[in-house]
Amino acid sequence: MxxxxxxxxxxxxxxxxxxxxxxxxxxxxxxxxxxxxxxxxxxxxxxxxxxxxxxxESKEDLFAEIFRLATQREVDKVAEALASHGDATVRLEAALRQFAERALRGPVMAWSLIAEPVDPKVEEERLAYRQAYAELFEQAISEGMEEGCIPEQDARQSSTCLVGAIAESLVGPLSPAQINSRAEPRNDNYEPLVNSILRFCIQGLTGTRR
Amino acid sequence: MxxxxxxxxxxxxxxxxxxxxxxxxxxxxxxxxxxxxxxxxxxxxxxxxxxxxxxxESKEDLFAEIFRLATQREVDKVAEALASHGDATVRLEAALRQFAERALRGPVMAWSLIAEPVDPKVEEERLAYRQAYAELFEQAISEGMEEGCIPEQDARQSSTCLVGAIAESLVGPLSPAQINSRAEPRNDNYEPLVNSILRFCIQGLTGTRR
DNA sequence: ACAAGAACTGAATAATGATTCACTTGTTTG
DNA sequence: CAAACAAGTGAATCATTATTCAGTTCTTGT
Known part of the structure; x- marks a missing residue:
């Protein structure tokens, strides 16, 4: 040999x-x-x-791996925010903010992960990705219900709504048309947009205005 | 001649x-x-x-027209529900319900309109479609704020969240995998799902549970 | 019936990129 | 070093469909 x-x-x-x-x-x-x-x-x-x-195996497989990788980074960051201190509502707010701000700072990748038309195998990864978020949020919502800071509700359903509300709110600002037309250097102030999204989300969850 | x-x-x-x-x-x-x-x-x-x-001109143009047509039907139905009687909250709820139920009854087309990967020209139509909804809801929310049944907020932003929350909640149930695996005849009961989505939406809007 | 012009036809073409594979190069061990 | 095998190469091939266009058929007005 x-x-x-x-x-x-x-x-x-x-x-x-x-x-x-x-x-x-x-x-x-x-x-x-x-x-x-x-x-x-x-x-x-x-x-x-x-x-x-x-x-x-194929380009699709390579891309699916890229998608998974990029996703993992994002999900980890959100999980991290969700693991910080405070009651469930505060932690959820921090996590949602993390999600939105990271997307706005890396808009091309964020758009690819959230809204770009992709091949079937990659689309599958996207479903998994959204579910990963939904599961994280679901967990936190359940905790919030136990803590008593979030009223009784279908945690999974609410978490899906959270993901949708944020994703949809970002699709506009992240779309290639918007991104390409904005001036360099990018020094946008995301605060108002993010706050406004969060207001709706937290209120949808807790039923309280702040 | x-x-x-x-x-x-x-x-x-x-x-x-x-x-x-x-x-x-x-x-x-x-x-x-x-x-x-x-x-x-x-x-x-x-x-x-x-x-x-x-x-x-091209396949894309034909498809863009199909998209527009299908969209118009849906938007009209929602506008109709929005024009019914009752206060703004009631009308919004009716409209959101209409949106969700119609999608669940015609899932393949609904999935194509909401989530299927499509060519750029069709994607443009999709943005317009989502905006059409956002505008309808925005209008109703503004009316609600005047009527006093909805607290002050960024109506456009909230309406975008509504569209997102519903769309995301439907993506799972509408995905081809789900649709193809469900038994015939389809006699699903959509009520619980739809109610649960609406709960979150209305609460996000008004801050009140019911 | 005929000329002039539209509209229709569908097999052939074109364009785009992913994928292959016969061949070359590099690595290992006796 | 040579045999044995793995890994790397990239020009050529393949696959998929949208799109074209030279030729045919249909309409119209005289």
Missing amino acids: AYRETEKMRKRKAEARQRIVSCAYQCVAENGFRSARVTTIAAMAGVATGTIYRHF | AYRETEKMRKRKAEARQRIVSCAYQCVAENGFRSARVTTIAAMAGVATGTIYRHF
Whole structure:
């Protein structure tokens, strides 16, 4: 015998894969899924087109992974905010704010995750992504009901409404038309928009105005 | 001279166009935009492929028209509900209910209008569609604030949240996976789902539980 | 019936990109 | 070093459909 898989090779291969993933990520973050080309990504990563297919079944699979990755970052941040101190309402508000502000600061990727038309496999990931949020919020709402700061309700349903209300409110501001037409440097003040969204969300949850 | 445009021909042409439109509509209502083929539509309408292009610049244009048409029906129904009697809150609730129930009864088309990935020109129509709803609701919310049954708030922002909360709540139940797996005959009871969505929406608007 | 012009036809074309694969290069071990 | 095998290469291929257009058929007014 002669060749055997070795640690060195395993590592090199993993590095190449990693390079492909980050270049693909960058492409998507800059221009969305639609305009990301396999050949471009390969060139950026310094590999041949075919090499992409040694690491991923298909473009859709690669993109699904990118989506999952980007998603995970966002969900983690929201989970983090949700784990902070305060009663459930306060924590939920912090989490929703995190969600909205991060989206507004990284609008191209946010738009890709929330609203860009994507292929079926990626769309599946999107459903999972929305569910991940819904589950996080659901958990917090349930806690709030136990704590007594949120009245009895269908926690899952309310959490879905939260995700929808925020996502819809962001679709306009995040749409490519809006993004491309805004001046550099971007120093927008998101406060009023975010506050206004949160007012509706918190009130929908608790029935109280502040 | 010989040929001149005549009433008879104008009518015949309009009929052909109409036939194309309704066949395209039917295709979309049955399987969504993605799987609707120009050649299939032509065959259904009993014309040659090329004929489609005598009536529409491109497939995207045809689809944009279909989208607009389908949209108009829905928006009209909601506007109608919004024009009924009662205070603004009652009218809004009726309108939101109309929106949700109609979607659940015609799930394939509703999914296409709300969430199916579509081409850019159609996506534009979708933005317009969502705005049409947002404007209707905004108007009603403003009236409610004048009447005093809805507290002061950014009417446009709230109306956007309404659209989002409902749309998101429907995405799950309307997704092709859900739809295809449900038994025939469909005799689902939508009441609980719809009530639960409305609870959140009305409370978000008015800050009161019922 | 005929000429002039519209409208219709549908097989052929075009465009877009993802994917493949025969070949080259690199790695490992005896 | 050589054999054995893996990994990498990228030009060529393939697949999918929208779109075109040269030729045909239909309408109209004389």
